[in-house]
Amino acid sequence: MKFLLAFSLLAAVAPNSSSPGPDKVVYQSADLTITQVAPNSYVHTSFLQTETFGKVPCNGLVVRSGAETVVFDTPTGDKESGELIAWITGELHCRVKAVVPTHFHEDCVGGLPEFQRHNIPSYAHKKTIAYARQHKFNVPQHAFTRRLALRVGTAKVYTTFFGEGHTRDNVVGYFPTDEVLFGGCLIKELQAGKGNLADANVSAWPATVARVKQAYPRLQVVVPGHGAVGGPSLLDYTIQLFQQP
Template sequence: MKVLGFGFILLLISTWQFLFAQTGRPIYQSETLQIEQISAHTFVHISYLKTQDFGKVACNGMIVLNGNEALVFDTPTDDEVSQELIAWLETERKATVKAVIATHFHNDCLGGLSQFHSKGVPSYSSKQTQILAKGAEEPIPQNGFEDLLTLKAGELEVIIRFFGEGHTRDNVVAFVPAEQVLFGGCLIKEVGASKGFLGDANLQDWSETVARVKANFPDLQNVIPGHGKVGNGELLDYTIRLFAND
């Protein structure tokens, strides 16, 4: 039996990562919630928000799952769908939600936060998000941080960091170093997207903020935008160009 060379094994791993990055793997789907696997320990949860200006909008969040512990980034859009997500994690994955983290104060991040609180799940956001959520009469995350927070699912580390203003004054991103996955939230646009809702945006700083994200995370394998398809570092480049002249 021929033994596979190390180089060939690396090629297989790279191909596997490429396929994940391009397609994801839908592993759960209902009328209100879809979950796709992006890498070994990261998933996208997709729920839907009805808006006046943009119609029915698909909203992305991230799950980091390691062993029997999960971190959820941005809630689904309401309490009912949040319960559906929690039930999937508890029943299908036998996992406990260790924390839920909001990446900014809009309701596509906080819409289901009360359901997580009712389950005893601790919630986190920047202190700026806490202030803005209170002003917008949205559910308020319990624990605030300044510019940097590190959490773990098991031994898998996730870094949550504020790089500057863009979609909102408080938008943060979440980075999984072991798998080079970035959840950019609404700060990052899918390739080909429009500028979207700009009611709370800082158009002048947006490109510069994303450029700082890119400089700090130059080897990204997967980038999850707040809305639309998962991609790679090209999403950062597209977002930088999209707001470069504002």
């Protein structure tokens, strides 16, 4: 089975020298790992078997305030998504208020049916919905154009389209409470290659990430779509990577 994906060949998620602090694994199974990266922010990592790159780790983010959470990107399948939802409800004692895929590829929308079975609404950029439908991937329910603000508990979490890069619909998630950015596949882990550029706008990519950096000058934690969590240096690395000829 062929998947329309973009990622670099990389190892499983692990702390690196750019990380702002030690990360804590709070849940682990054969299919899903959940790592706390800030007081109210958790990275979920699941795996996708691909023909080209083998078994690839794929990151998403859970942010929490009070008794509510918002999830960025689903785990790669329904089973893994069910595990994540069960962990949020059983261990965090929270409900999932929404799930937000950050672009249309399978590593972002693969578990949408499980979220829908739990009556959890999904939100995505209007282009993400159009491209997912076009490529016969799982389709998010609710569209936005440039920016989405969701209340989670007593806080807010923001999803913004800053421009094209990894795909023409890629958005990023920002949680001011923890100064955490979920960059998704727009942002590369340190030392990563450029990955699959099938749906990319390479010429626009550096300027898009530069706008992200300018918008969030106080970032502490940056979560890429694949690979190790770090700090703002991941933005600089991504800009430099795609400025190269």
